[in-house]
Amino acid sequence: MVATNAVGAPAVGRGVFPGRPSPRAAGMAALLLTVSIWAAFALSARALSASTLLPADAALLRFGVPLVALAPALWRRRRALAAVRPGPAVKIVCGAGVPFFLAAMFGGSLTSASFVGAIVPGMVPLFVSALMVARGRGVPRGTQGAGLALIAAGVVALVWRYAVPFDGDVMLGSGTLLVASGLWALYTVGLREVDLDPVGSIGLLCLPSLAVVAVLVAAGVLPTGFADAAVADVALFLVVQGLGVGLCAGLLYAFAIRRLGAERSSVVGSLSPVAVVLLAIPLLGERPTVAVLVGVPLITTGVVLANRRPRPPREPEVSPDA
Numbered sequence: 001m002v003a004t005n006a007v008g009a010p011a012v013g014r015g016v017f018p019g020r021p022s023p024r025a026a027g028m029a030a031l032l033l034t035v036s037i038w039a040a041f042a043l044s045a046r047a048l049s050a051s052t053l054l055p056a057d058a059a060l061l062r063f064g065v066p067l068v069a070l071a072p073a074l075w076r077r078r079r080a081l082a083a084v085r086p087g088p089a090v091k092i093v094c095g096a097g098v099p100f101f102l103a104a105m106f107g108g109s110l111t112s113a114s115f116v117g118a119i120v121p122g123m124v125p126l127f128v129s130a131l132m133v134a135r136g137r138g139v140p141r142g143t144q145g146a147g148l149a150l151i152a153a154g155v156v157a158l159v160w161r162y163a164v165p166f167d168g169d170v171m172l173g174s175g176t177l178l179v180a181s182g183l184w185a186l187y188t189v190g191l192r193e194v195d196l197d198p199v200g201s202i203g204l205l206c207l208p209s210l211a212v213v214a215v216l217v218a219a220g221v222l223p224t225g226f227a228d229a230a231v232a233d234v235a236l237f238l239v240v241q242g243l244g245v246g247l248c249a250g251l252l253y254a255f256a257i258r259r260l261g262a263e264r265s266s267v268v269g270s271l272s273p274v275a276v277v278l279l280a281i282p283l284l285g286e287r288p289t290v291a292v293l294v295g296v297p298l299i300t301t302g303v304v305l306a307n308r309r310p311r312p313p314r315e316p317e318v319s320p321d322a
Helices: 023-050 055-069 071-076 078-082 086-096 098-110 113-122 124-134 143-163 168-192 198-218 231-260 262-269 272-284 290-306
Strands: none
Touching: 023 055, 023 098, 023 113, 023 231, 023 272, 055 071, 055 098, 055 198, 055 231, 071 078, 071 198, 078 198, 086 098, 086 168, 086 198, 098 113, 098 168, 098 198, 113 124, 113 143, 113 168, 113 272, 113 290, 124 143, 124 168, 124 290, 143 168, 143 290, 198 231, 272 290
16 A cells, blocks of 8 residues: 655664665665555455455454564553554554554455555545645645646546446445545554654554454454464465565665655655556456556556655845846
8 A cells, every 4th residue: 555654764874885785776675565565455455355364364463463573672662652642643543553454455355456556545645635734734736736636537537437337336345445545644644743663653553453453353343264264364464464564564665765765755656556456467367447547547647746745936046236
């Protein structure tokens, strides 16, 4: 999925050693790996409906594995985590926690991997802009407005053929993916309001999310199928959701932003919908429809434009003789 936050990574030594890649090359490699993980998330959202795992099982892996892997580091950050204000914490936990996860998985089960990969990250800039306008932060300027319009047009192009004639499942799935995208925008805004490094941000998200899933499973609200799940399915979601999305994506993206800058990282990260469409062909047997071939490029172009910062107005030159 295309996340838009710019969380700084821990400082890394800048010494140059023979055989080591340049900072720019290392940042680009980290970013490409992040895009691959985002694409894998979209693919897994679609693949879950055909696996022996249930959504609760995938959620337990998604939020539990990072906590196990980062337990010592999170213990050292316990005071910083306890100091986070309730408002931003709620935005982060709701925006990327259980509500987002279940919405993305349910929407993916009713649509396709291409829809997940395009709608969820693609609509985030539009929702973030709406939140900023609602908070009095100003309207989009320059190419940003055109980018947001292209994103909206791309989503309309994706769902139009299912609106006339009406396909209830796909329209419900698309609406649920829009909700997931709106939640992720809330998560993005929440991350900007906390003073945590990437490891601390992962802990703030996963700790309460795992607790919520565990309570829902114990109460019977969310059924679990671990007992009868295939080992291959458990291993796949452990790697993709737990280690990939839950752990590596956040750390790698923060590292990429440190090396390349937020603007360049956002532009390259917009390739995620394209990667999903291409990977869904051999892995899931999905063939891109005309709607996908039109909508995904519109959304990708819109994300690129929406993440471009308008240049500040140039000061008028004053003649020395004036």
